[in-house]
Amino acid sequence: MKRIISLCLASLLLLLGGCATVVSSNVTAFNEWPADLPNKSFVFEHSEAQNNDLEYRNYEGLVRTELQRLGFVQQDGGAAQLKVALKYDISARDVHVVEPVVADPMWYGPYGWGRPGFYGPGFYGPRFNDPFYNPFWYGPQVIGQREYDFQLFLRRLNVTITRAAGGQKLYDVSVSSEGKIGSLPAVMPYLVRSAFTDFPGKSGVPHVVKLKVEDQQ
Template sequence: MKRIISLCFAALMLLLGGCATVIRSDVTAFNEWPADLPNKSYVFEHTPAQENDLEYKNYENLVGSELQRLGFAQSAGSAVPQLKVALKYDIASREVFATEPVVADPMWGPYGPYGWGRPGFYSPFYDPFWYGPQVVGQRTFNYQLFQRRLNITITSAVNGKKLYDVTVTSEGKINSLPAVMPYLVRSAFTDFPGKSGVPHTVELKVDDKL
């Protein structure tokens, strides 16, 4: 009985542990960030089509929030900005084929919870946990994975020199770019400006507050 309880508890913990969804992103940033940049004012640089794109505007707001957290300020009115910020993004899908074993659990055999024993009779030799689940075959299935990509650049508004160029890629089953974008933006500015050209991975739980 103790063995049964232990196995049930382990299965429950595995189920609960798998409930949290994680957005895992690969981040690579190149930078020549000045050691001293007292004026961190900026404007977004976008095409005429992007100016009327509500989805793009939403992502600009996400980037603006992260920049504000890092001490940047968006220029307003006639103020001359020091920096220009631009972003690009896309999403693509690919089909994945996988094979997994088919397992038969004797616990749920033709005789109920003591599937390999006789009704009304119990013996350790007929204990399903003694034998354990058996692999009886395999099945092939397919599913889609979606690769989400975000690129953000920060350049000098004075001479056009590129100061920060970060690319974030993330692959998973979530096909909604608006749902994933807050995590991509947050990942883009993790450890800003960071070591130039050194790839790293950022993991954020979906229920994390951004």
């Protein structure tokens, strides 16, 4: 029994581990991006408090890197043609899971196919292939259930780009990602990259961006 439960737990951990290899984000961008915008100079628009917020400045740096990758140039002062602003948050919800524990008849234990130790001496032979004697003949059997609790975190990012003169909004992207990592700094690089994937993209068309995690999920 312990071996079967261990196998089920191992499968669950592999499944969760697979989910932990990527950050999957729901992205929706609205834009009225000009077909030709020769001057891509920008400046960040933030409050004085945000300017003194080290976490906020770190996320600005991530956005700056993506914008520069796309050909934008930061130009502080009144000469910049565009203004960039960002906001973000994180929230948590509790999840309670009840799932069956299943014995797999195809697992080959020390006593043959099925649960370790289930089959006693003399079990093999004609009776092994007889569904009347073999309770696993018809496939996996539910032998119990297990319960566990965990938290899921919803991480959100919004970035807007507007014209410095007149305030016309050109790009407004929202990114949301739910996962088991509650550290916003750990996932923010992937949220920012997702915000500018296929920039500027089709306006108002939601899509999913999956990015492989380099260090951790």
